[in-house]
Amino acid sequence: MIDKSSTTPLYLQLVEIILEQIKSGTYNExxxxxxxxxxxxxxxxxxxxVRQALSELExxxxxxxxxxxxxxVSTHKINQDLNGFYSFSDEMIKLGKIPGNKILNLILKEAGNVIAAKLNIHPNDKIFILNRVRLADNEALMYETTYLPQWRFEExxxxxxxxxxxxxxxxxxxxVxxxxxxxxFSPCILxxxxSLFLNAVPGDCGMTLERYTFEKNSIIEYTKSIVKGNSFKYKVRLNNFI
Incomplete structure (x- = not known):
């Protein structure tokens, strides 16, 4: 409870109380x-x-x-180092989390003009479209659509x-x-x-990730991911400063 005789400001006492409630699971992510x-x-x-305490927590x-x-309550951030190639599952394992995949569908269809341009193929060429939700400890973090050229992944x-x-x-x-x-990376509104797939609220802030994966000079994967809230924190190392 709040101790009004304490030298600690009241708003900071409230901050600590709310943080303890979050930690104990009284309020979940x-x-x-x-x-x-x-x-x-x-x-x-x-x-x-109260307003001052909430402002500090925000x-x-x-x-x-x-x-x-x-x-x-915010989602705990997952630190992601962007200095090398990574896979979602491998990164979750490194963080001590259990990665999961909820595959929604996998279909084969013609690329069409937009995706053909992204994969550098003909619009009539066939592609696989993979829709899935990426999970960590059973929590939905990312809604992902992956486009793969059929010429490279036949069956x-x-x-x-x-x-x-x-x-x-x-x-x-x-x-491969x-x-x-x-x-x-770019910010977005869910x-x-x-929101349906990420168990979130429409209008929440999120992040859009687009990945192009190359084998030599050929694009063999284009993926667009929507990341829930502030689930990830990205880190880049910059070298060779003058």
Whole structure:
């Protein structure tokens, strides 16, 4: 409880109380915490003090605000080093998390103009489209759509991807030797479709990732991923400064 005789400012005491409640599981990731009014009444402190505490928690990225709806517990960030090629499953294992794949569908169809341009193939060429949700400890973190040219992956099966993982399958079944990959990142707002698969709220902030994977000079994969909230924190090392 709040100790009004303490030298610690009241708002910082409230910050520590809420952080302890989050840590103990009273409030889980993505869950709404009590309103300013409720916190003010519970701890018998002014709403201005509560507002200051919530502002501090938001600044520390422990909570996030959705205007008109309230404050919610942030997802714990997963540090991602971008200095080398990585796979989602391998990174989750390194972090002590259990990676998961929920494959929604795998279809074969003509590329069409937009995806053909991204894969540098003819619009009438066939491609595999893989839609899946990436999980860590059973929590949905990423909604992902992957486009693969049929010429490089003739008989790819959903069961093989589920059992082996996409990049292991590329390496072991199709003898793919990845030369490099290019990724771009941009902020986005989750739409209803993204939110449905990510167990999030439409209008939440997210991140769009686009990856082009190359084998020599050929693009063998284009993937567009929608990342939930602030699940990831990306790190890049810059060398060769003047």
């Amino acid at each position: 993505g869950e709404k915490i009590p309103s300013e009014r409720e916190l003010s009444e519970t701890f018998n402190i002014s709403r201005a003090t 600044k520390q990225k422990d909570i996030y605000k959705i205007h008109g709806k309230g404050n919610f 790819i099966l959903e069961s093989d991807i589920e059992l082996n993982g996409l990049y292991n399958l590329m390496k072991n079944k199709y003898n 030797s990845i030369s490099y990959a290019e990724e771009t 739409n209803e479709n993204d």
